[in-house]
Amino acid sequence: GAGVSQSPRYKVAKRGQDVALRCDPISGHVSLFWYQQALGQGPEFLTYFQNEAQLDKSGLPSDRFFAERPEGSVSTLKIQRTQQEDSAVYLCASSPTLGGLSGNTIYFGEGSWLTVV
Amino acid sequence: AQSVTQLDSHVSVSEGTPVLLRCNYSSSYSPSLFWYVQHPNKGLQLLLKYTSAATLVKGINGFEAEFKKSETSFHLTKPSAHMSDAAEYFCVGEAGTALIFGKGTTLSVSS
Numbered sequence: 388g389a390g391v392s393q394s395p396r397y398k399v400a401k402r403g404q405d406v407a408l409r410c411d412p413i414s415g416h417v418s419l420f421w422y423q424q425a426l427g428q429g430p431e432f433l434t435y436f437q438n439e440a441q442l443d444k445s446g447l448p449s450d451r452f453f454a455e456r457p458e459g460s461v462s463t464l465k466i467q468r469t470q471q472e473d474s475a476v477y478l479c480a481s482s483p484t485l486g487g488l489s490g491n492t493i494y495f496g497e498g499s500w501l502t503v504v
Numbered sequence: 505a506q507s508v509t510q511l512d513s514h515v516s517v518s519e520g521t522p523v524l525l526r527c528n529y530s531s532s533y534s535p536s537l538f539w540y541v542q543h544p545n546k547g548l549q550l551l552l553k554y555t556s557a558a559t560l561v562k563g564i565n566g567f568e569a570e571f572k573k574s575e576t577s578f579h580l581t582k583p584s585a586h587m588s589d590a591a592e593y594f595c596v597g598e599a600g601t602a603l604i605f606g607k608g609t610t611l612s613v614s615s
Contacts, residue, residue, distance in 0.1 A: 429605030490555030
């Protein structure tokens with residue numbers, strides 16, 4: 388597709404359940420990012436991949452959060468033993484450029500809305 | 505590290521009147537700054553970006569922003585609001601590989 392695609396768009400999970408969120412970046416984009424957006428807040432950085440390498444995971448809030456991009460294209464964000472505070476929109480973004488942002492444009496998907504009940 | 509502060513959580517205007525959304529930044533060096541818009545249930549869309557070139561930056565849909573180093577500001581403006589401009593707007597900076605988002609300003613446009 389032309390844009391960043393995320394699935395599922397909506398997920399309701401029971402507390403303690405594991406969830407997996409998928410991101411298909413724009414074809415050929417080497418950089419991939421995950422952000423978390425709580426209700427009424429701006430997005431917050433979670434992690435960054437350059438191809439298959441996870442170069443920055445400083446924003447992951449706990450060891451229950453895990454992200455991977457094994458072949459340098461599709462990425463999965465996994466949340467284990469979900470808690471109510473994990474309820475948020477999870478945004479994936481990609482960029483055709485390597486390295487730091489330096490003003491380069493990144494393209495966001497529409498997000499996966501996670502509700503933990 | 506860079507941070508951004510959006511000075512208004514909510515701005516209301518009438519259709520056809522000017523829009524001003526305010527953003528201040530803090531950075532020890534010349535920053536890259538962006539404005540993104542988010543319509544309900546839609547993805548974030550880049551409106552414009554500043555990367556140390558011209559201080560007046562023109563974006564999509566008639567929006568523009570002016571980088572003022574002396575005031576550490578990067579306010580977003582539009583001469584005439586349209587109903588379709590109603591959305592959430594984010595002022596965004598950079599820190600390494602991460603975009604740093606402000607808390608957002610909700611723009612309401614009334615007819």
